[in-house]
Amino acid sequence: MAENGQPQKPIDPSERAQSAFDMIAPYLHPGRENVMLIYILYLAGLIPAFGVVPILIGFVMAFLNRGSVSGVWASHYEYQFRQAAAGLLFAIVSFVLLFVLVGVIGFLLIAVWWIVRSVKGLQAASHDQAIADPKSFSW
Numbered sequence: 575m576a577e578n579g580q581p582q583k584p585i586d587p588s589e590r591a592q593s594a595f596d597m598i599a600p601y602l603h604p605g606r607e608n609v610m611l612i613y614i615l616y617l618a619g620l621i622p623a624f625g626v627v628p629i630l631i632g633f634v635m636a637f638l639n640r641g642s643v644s645g646v647w648a649s650h651y652e653y654q655f656r657q658a659a660a661g662l663l664f665a666i667v668s669f670v671l672l673f674v675l676v677g678v679i680g681f682l683l684i685a686v687w688w689i690v691r692s693v694k695g696l697q698a699a700s701h702d703q704a705i706a707d708p709k710s711f712s713w
Contacts, residue, residue, distance in 0.1 A: 604639040606699060609650040612636050613696045616657070620685060633658040650699060652708040657691050660711050687713065 600607040612632040619629030636654035643651065661684060668680030690713045698705055 604643040604651075605647055606702065608635065608639060609647055609654070609699045610696060612654050613692045613699065616654070616688065616692045620688065629658060629661075646702060646704040649704040649708040650695060653691075653695055653705040656709060656711065657688070657695075661688055 601611045602608065612635050615628040615632035615635075618624050619626055619632070632654065636651050636658065640648075640651040640655055664680065664684045664687075668677040668684060671677035671680055694713065695705065
């Protein structure tokens, strides 16, 4: 029963589905929300329970959106794409170095580098600022 004593009209499942899609749509299209989602996926990928799946999803999203926008968000997609590509390369090198027991240090350095870059990107995106040098591999 509704507050006015009238019976409530059942919600149509297609309306519920459309409402849910309207809520997530900004995160699926290039722009601020999508950029921030990719950074969050990159950070979630460091949690062992998730494995690298969130990083792969974020990488694909950055790759697909990289050429479809300009301005502020284009710098973020380039930054994210290069972060994932460099992270993969660094991880491969660290894995090879595990056999001489130096790779553990490499993985720790990669994790710190990854967190710093992701947080830096999130901060810039939350203030609608471009990444100063998106092609750099530095912090």
